[in-house]
Amino acid sequence: xxxxxxxxxxxxxxxxxxxxxxxxxxxxxxxxxxxxxxxxxxxxxxxxxxxxxxxxxxxxxxxxxxxxxxxxxxxxxxxxxxxxxxxxxxxxxxxxxxxxxxxxxxxxxxxx
Amino acid sequence: xxxxxxxxxxxxxxxxxxxxxxxxxxxxxxxxxxxxxxxxxxxxxxxxxxxxxxxxxxxxxxxxxxxxxxxxxxxxxxxxxxxxxxxxxxxxxxxxxxxxxxxxxxxxxxx
Numbered sequence: 001x002x003x004x005x006x007x008x009x010x011x012x013x014x015x016x017x018x019x020x021x022x023x024x025x026x027x028x029x030x031x032x033x034x035x036x037x038x039x040x041x042x043x044x045x046x047x048x049x050x051x052x053x054x055x056x057x058x059x060x061x062x063x064x065x066x067x068x069x070x071x072x073x074x075x076x077x078x079x080x081x082x083x084x085x086x087x088x089x090x091x092x093x094x095x096x097x098x099x100x101x102x103x104x105x106x107x108x109x110x111x112x
Numbered sequence: 113x114x115x116x117x118x119x120x121x122x123x124x125x126x127x128x129x130x131x132x133x134x135x136x137x138x139x140x141x142x143x144x145x146x147x148x149x150x151x152x153x154x155x156x157x158x159x160x161x162x163x164x165x166x167x168x169x170x171x172x173x174x175x176x177x178x179x180x181x182x183x184x185x186x187x188x189x190x191x192x193x194x195x196x197x198x199x200x201x202x203x204x205x206x207x208x209x210x211x212x213x214x215x216x217x218x219x220x221x222x223x
């Protein structure tokens with residue numbers, strides 16, 4: 001079974017902190033994604049990557065950056081956490097375009 | 113811009129009935145459309161993928177239709193059970209290499 005693992009289920013950080021959310025997949029997938037999910041807004045794409053060291057902005061990249069140094073790992077970085085970044089963050093991977101995505105269990109981040 | 117619409121109101125049905133969820137999209141002609149299930153506090157789980165040249169696809173009690181003229185997909189769960197209660201999301205690739213999701217419809221199956 002494909003496994004996508006996010007480093008934390010719950011995280012509490014202070015405003016202004018630099019936050020790292022880590023995601024690892026074990027199926028040699030080309031594509032990896034970061035979404036955030038908020039009530040009433042659904043899943044919104046932050047960034048995605050289709051190859052090592054490649055990244056593309058999604059719909060809401062402001063305040064975030066990403067890193068993909070190895071194929072299996074995709075990190076989301078909040079440069080200076082703010083309270084409006086309190087959300088559920090979901091990492092996903094897929095083998096190629098038009099194939100299904102596999103999601104991690106999610107990280108519920110609270111910024112205080 | 114690409115828009116994917118799902119009924120934001122929860123759907124409440126009795127056990128044993130067929131649940132039908134709707135996904136409408138605009139401004140794009142996807143070759144594929146996908147459906148996911150999401151339980152509270154968990155990541156979405158893939159259910160079905162349907163191609164534009166497939167009018168209908170089935171998997172056990174699930175059935176998906178895809179009408180590219182109407183720009184609509186219908187998702188059916190027959191003989192519904194309380195364990196089917198969850199949020200169901202439709203998703204498609206909108207010309208970039210990442211899925212765009214609808215906001216989902218919450219299904220509640222009453223025993």
